[in-house]
Amino acid sequence: MSVILAADIGGTKIAAARVAADGGLGAGIVEVPTPSRDGAASVVEATVRLLDSLRGPGDEAVAISAAGVVDTVGGTVLGATSSIAGWAGTRLGELVSAGVGLPAWVVGDGNAFGLGLALEYGAVNLVALVAGTGIGGSLIVGGEPVLGAHHAGGHLGHAVALEAAGMVCPCGRVGHLEAVASGYGILAWYHAQGGDPGVTTTRELLDRPGDEVAQAALGVGGSALGAAAGGLVNAFDPEVVVVAGSIARAGDPWEAGLRTSYTNTLIPAVAGTPLELSTAGPETALRGAALHARKHHGAAAGQIRRTALGGRNEEEGGA
Incomplete structure (x- = not known):
């Protein structure tokens, strides 16, 4: 059975697994800390070492889920935040392929996660919102992520949100969803409303049930x-919306605000579209990245075979 070696590269950790055609993760997931402050070359080297440690018979290609704006055709990170030093401009696919000795396919982490969720929910059309320190996500249409004209499709945290008026997003712009609904944004709103300056993490807000400002921030x-989820449903009419990430485990009053606002935003035609909360972890991005690689590696191999056969279909060229 062919196997895809998959890695999910984030600012904190690199996770990897061998993903079989049925989505099974072989011996499971292995993780190492991301040497994010040491620069892109160190991150690539750590990824190659981790993938090499998993190598086995039948490995067909490498799949990479990567933070940042990713050119999935060239395998290059076009843009990124400061979470990994020098990440923008990294020829990730080329470097990992050379290091591992297998073809490599790269997709943005939000889109990898969206593809993995589409597999999990059996959906062809899906909206995924991943709310953690930041907000990412994916629009899956017809089984494929919407990548966009500039490879930035899926950066849903940079849609405009009324609640974020006047608040600065980590990207530097004002009024984006991430500025109020991410872990960073919830904490920023709390402090802007006079919250305890000694509270420095979103996790601390969850442990303050008597703090009215903390509850309001959530x-x-x-x-x-x-x-935002409701607006995306109105525009794209998916089968399901899935909200994942660390913030998706925040409980009340966060979930009450989420569901009330979602319901009140939907137009009647899509009012029955379910919104699901997911506790999915790195296995989802690994499966999604592997699915992306399997599709595109298979298509590339087929094109090579057709070219070798003078443009004929493989079946036509058989014995």
Whole structure:
């Protein structure tokens, strides 16, 4: 059985597994810390070492889920935040392919996650919102992620949100969803409203049930995310919306704000579209990246065979 070696590269950790055609993860997931402050070359080297440690018979290609704006054709990171030093401009596919000795296919982490969720939910059309320190996601249409004209498809955290008016997003712009609904944004809203300056993480907000400002911050963050999800459903009419990431485990009042705002935003034609909360982890991005690689590696191999056969179909060229 052919196997895809898959890696999910984030700012904190690199996860990897061998993914079989049925989505099975072989011996499971292995992880190492991302040497993010040491620069892109160190991150690539750590990824290659991790993948090499998993090598086995039948490995066909490498799949990489990567943070940043990714050119999936050239395998290059076009743009990125400062979470990995010098990440923008990294020829990730080329470098990992050379290191591992297998063809490599790269997709943005939000789109990898969306593809993995589409597999999990059996959906051909799906909206995925991943709310953690930042907000990412994916629009899966016809079984494929919407990549866009500039490879930036899926950066849903940079849609405009009314609740974020006047608030600065980590990207430097003002009023984006991430500025109010991400872990960063919820904490920023809390401090902007006079919250305890000694609270420095979103996790701390979850442990302050008697802090009215903390509860309001969670509710506003959930409400902003719910409105964004509802707007995407109105525009794209998916089968399901899935919200994942660390913030998706925030509980009330975050979830109450999310669901109320989502329901109130939907137009009647799509009012029955379910919104699901997922506790999916790195296995989802690994499966999604492997699916992307399997499709495109198979198509590339088929094109090579057709070219070798003078443009005829493989079946036509058989004995």
